[in-house]
Amino acid sequence: MAVQNHFEEHMVYFVYLLRQQGLRVGTAEAMEALEAISVAGVEDRQAFKAALQATLVKKAADFDVFERTFENYFVPAEVKEEKIVQGREQAEKYEENLQKVEEELTFKGEQLNLEETEKVVYASLPEKEQERIKQFVSETEHGKNVESSFKPVLESIVKGSLRYWRSRQDERMHKPPSVTGDPGWDWMLADDGGGSGGGAGDGAGGESGLARSLKEMDMSQISEKDVPEAAELIRKMTRRLSNSLSRRYRASRKKRELDLRRTIRDNISYGGSIYHLRYRDRRKQKLRLLLLCDTSGSMIRYTSFILPFIYGLNMVVSDIESFVFSEGLEKITDYMEKRDSFEEARRELMKKSNQWGGGTRLAVAVERLMKEHEEVLTPKTIVIIVSDTRTTLLHESRKRIENLQDRVKDVIWLNTLPHHEWDQLRSVQMFREVSRMYPCNRLADLEQVFAGKII
């Protein structure tokens, strides 16, 4: 009895770990898993794992998480203890590295304002490259007529360099999300054993598997070699969405408007008598969408995927006005509509636009939007802001958004920051008060927004 209880406790905790990492596992599935184990047995590890997977995992995209968690959890106690200790050591080393970066990269006595991920990239660089960056910072600091106000420029250059290195790095060195509250456990669970997520979901690595992973991963982590696949995925997504966005009517079981064509077709076999009436629902009134996309330095990696998505939508749906902003505001609707390919649109945009890679001045952008483009701000317009909320003049920006709310139907904020970081930023809290904010750091999030789940 004690052994059985102990086993069930393990199962309960395993299910808890899966839930903490985003898998939707209900109590019914957990009980089903126990039933499956009673059929498959526990002696054969592979059979045991397959039994759990078949009952607890309901989407291919969750296979990797399941695989990692299983391989790290169902191990002998001493092995697990060792892994947890190693995990704690990794967590400590991680914090030490961050501290070291903060001490090394300073400008006129102040730390450079780098994000945690950027610090991690720096800490993992070869010593030669670290030295190169340190030297650059030092030489800049001691340059002629270089004042404190030069700090943002220096930060921007250092960030650019670190962005380059990041795309070439292994993502596993970055801090895993907090799952259990114990850093040792969290690092242990994140350890995929040096593989690249191999296991049940791998197979021949077919298109579905990769496409699914790309949809579910943070856009900033999509590597260069996967960009073509991501682009193709975006094309497919926008094509699929085109029907739902542009169709004015859809079949409905609610008795609204009679669908004459379907009614006649369905009753042909009754020789002219109408026995079954078919209805259609007038789709919610066609919306006007206004996209306001942040193209500042911190957003570059995300905009490289969001803009093709907007381009794809423009190809299939009318009534989307698109703007980009950074230091200022620029309307890009024409670029999105009138080019043969996204590449051509992007080339034109990069040639003519000034809004790439700079700082973020949302207040200025919204003010200009309201003054210079008021014709697009109607009570039917939904404004969608795509930004990580990192802007100057926070209070001013918040006020502008509040004013914007009064002019349009709704303001939706798609935040590219991972959700677990939201609590750490004041800007997120402030903008959440004046808009509906949703996470949008994955292609899957984009699809959800435009598939009608949020709009």
Next chain:
Amino acid sequence: MLQISLNELKQRLENINYVCEEDTVLTVYLALQLQKPLLIEGAPGVGKTEMGKALAEVFDMDLIRLQCYEGLDENKALYEWNYQKQLLKIQMSKEMGQEGMSESELFTREYLMERPLLKAISSPEKSVLLIDEVDKCDQEFEAFLFEVLSDFQVSIPELGTVKANEVPIVVLTSNSERELSDGLRRRCIYLYLDFPPVEREIRIINKKVSGVSQKLSEDIARVVNALRESDLIKKKPSIAETLDWVRALASLEQDRLSPNLVDDSLGILLKSRRDQQAFREEIGAQKILENIR
């Protein structure tokens, strides 16, 4: 519960030439033993529908297939009254001077057209119910479906409740064109089928196509695998297309691949102009054969 062991199931699937991984067999076995519907997802052409057919063959059961499509509703899936026959009956009664027919005479089994779901429920013998491409139907139908699959009984107002004597083996397939609801997923045992690795594909070819040389099987499996791994090919060749290619080449009495042969028969494998162009311009038959050998 079906009286079959895991090894027996594996053997029977092999006997009917359905080649799959151990984990796949175990998952199917669990679905059978737990009497849960089996939801199979995967790219087109990996063998999802074939699994349904294979189970029907393995257990010598009728296969009842419901092909889903957008707009499929309960009438088409469950039952309809044979209106024409009822009308004819009424006419004939009138012609023959019989008294007016009562409702109970018109609404009998004779006039009921059983569609796949009702057929599966009312079948006296256990059957395999294959609900194919469930992602094509809409969410309302999906909700109706899992209501039926939960209880395996249907209420027909004119006839009463029909309850399944033998709960069918239910297999649902999906190409993931639409996200299925959590409600449906939770009610099923989940199986993901991916394209097979080279060794398994060779086994599949050898099992399904007789008289093929080992060299040709290996060449074809490796080429197809390479095409699937390539980012340039958008529509990955399915297992069915691989077998078509093998059959075509076998009928031409070829025992190995050559660049000319690959070029000439490309249309059997790559079904879009863009993929064929990408293959010819970026990959090439010569290069792909060099890489696999």
